[in-house]
Amino acid sequence: MEWKPDKDAGIPIYMQIAKELERQIVLGVLPPGTSLPPERVLARRFGVNRGTVSAAYEELRAKGILQSWQGSGTWVSRDLWGVKQMPNWYAYTNGGAFLPAYPLAKRIQDACFDSSIINLAKAELATTMIPSLIPTTPGEENEIKLELGYAHPKGEPRLREALAVHLHENYGIHASPDEILVTSGAQQALHLITLCLLNPGDAIAMEGPSYSYSLPLFSSAGLRLFRLPMDEDGIIPEAVYDLQREHRIRMVFANPTYHNPTGTILSEARRTQLLDICQELRLPLVEDDAYGALTLAGSPRPPKPIKAIDETGAVLYVGSLSKTIAPGLRIGWLVGPRSVVERLADAKQQMDFGTSSVSQQFARQFVERESWNNQQERVSRYLLEQQQTMVRAMHNHLFDYAVWNEPGGSYHIWCRLLTPRDETELLDDAIREGVVFTPGSVYGAEAGWLRLTYSWECPANIEEGIRRIQRVLQQKKR
Known part of the structure; x- marks a missing residue:
């Protein structure tokens, strides 16, 4: 045949x-x-x-x-x-233990490197928003003395000390430097968790949709992924009981503050409830807080991280400087019990001999300086203006085609098409029109959802990008 x-x-x-x-x-x-x-x-x-x-x-x-x-x-x-x-x-x-990127995600990645395409998928700050990490205090200009040896397996000690202070002052998290592991971005922290704390065949729970769903690292580790249902207020904590009973889940992954991609904020009451359930079932809870510092100017601050109310060590807290300072630094961290940090630090040492010592020294200078607050205020004003630009453009051009939310923080707007389309076809049509975005299925969402990102492009390009999406939708409507 x-x-x-x-x-x-x-x-x-x-x-x-x-x-x-x-x-x-x-x-x-x-x-x-x-x-x-x-x-x-x-x-x-x-x-x-x-x-x-x-x-x-x-x-x-x-x-x-x-x-x-x-x-x-x-x-x-x-x-x-x-x-x-x-x-x-x-x-x-197409073999090996680590799986390649999913085809749709790979298509988006390729388009993001084409400078002729308006990029409403790239989750990075514009280059103009990345601060100088070179000391500017009078008399310091010529006093930069970088140590170029391997760093401590857990991370440069002075950076971990600075992070302990930073996390306490800004997030209410109490952690000693020995309970902090510096990683090469938040994604490496997640990778270490899957490799060192879980086994092939283990079941884990995560929000649906979820950025974590888009990462092949979970499937590469042989894990079974189960969806935690969400509503407009985030995770429904009681669902953890059902997943534990039906699938014997071993760990819960959550992104409670400015959830990616939906932008939802888990309420304080639900944070407490989720933590209580995980403690009752003796399930570790991994809290991904990549967007926690990105509250838009004028919006109320979200509740404290779940880690701030964790008194038993059930929460592994993952953070990063990539969204607030500079993604190229590749500085993230994990906060957890000392035994867990020691285990992951040992594995990380075997992988890469530690995160770049140069990046760690620059990160420490920034975290230690008062410029953290200045940068956070600058970013919050910038993101508000960017979001307002996108929302205006969507009202002008997409009102007849979609509905969307307006989160109080993060980089994204979560948008639902009134008439769902084949996502691969829609993305291909959009790229040919000169604009790229992220279809919701990349995050495990149903057909018809899009994530539109406003952090990277200038206002004029945001407006034009939305106009191009309108043209694509108009063509099919005919």
Whole structure:
């Protein structure tokens, strides 16, 4: 029976075609030098459009398996065997313990590096908002003396001391320096947790939708992910009981403050309830607080982190400077019981010999200085202006197509299309129109949801980006 792509397989059609062609090449069904059918012929054979076949051919050309020449067609590379024998890199790159990025997320990542595309997906501060980390106090300009050796496995001691003060003064979290692990961004903290504290096959709970859902690191660790239901006030804590009874979950992951992607804030009462339930069930609670410092100017401050009311050590608190200061520093931290910090620090030492000592010294200078408050106020005003720009543009251009929220903090607006669209098709159409955003399915949401990010682009580009999304939606409405 002739092979056909399976449209219900959950794998992009072009990747199925590429994999089948490579299988035939490796097995010798298509020997070196064999001419392949023109794209339109193969498209008819497989019942797909020509662009799908073109993408499959391009995938194999990039791996050196196929060669093409304008006017001469496409053929199997003559250099696959013999003297220039090559490994089957397709099998290698699609194997291994750490899974590749999900296809939709990879498509977004690629588009984000195209400077001609308006970027409403990139969750970073604009370059103009990143402060100088060089001391500017008179007399200090020429006194920077950086230590360039390996840092302590837990992190540079003076940085951990500064973080202990910072967390207490700004978040009400009481932690000694020995209960803090400095990581290369918050994502490394999550990675260490999955590798060191959980085992393949373990079940974990997280909000649905959730940024954590978008990270292949959980699936790479062999974990089973179960969804904690949410409403407009965040997680519904009682659902933890159901998941524990039905799936024996081992850990709960939560993003209670300016949840990514929805922007919701878990109420103080629900924070207490969630902590009480986790303590009752003896479940560790991982609190991801990447956006906690990003309250917009004029908005009320959110409740204190769950870690601030944790008296038993049930909460592992994860934070970062990436959203408030500079993502390029790659400075994050985990706060937890000393035994957990020691275990994760040992694993981190084996991985990378510690976070960059240079980044840690710059981070300490910033956290220790009063400029933290100045930067936070500056960012809060900036994000308010950016959000107002996007909301105005959405009222002007998307009012007939979508509904959305206006969070009191973070970088994003969570938007629901009134008429859901195929997300892959919608994203492709938008990229062709010159704008990129994040479809909700990347975070495990139902069809029809979009995350629109206002932190990166200038106001004029935000306005134009929303206008381009309108054009895409108008085209399909016709």
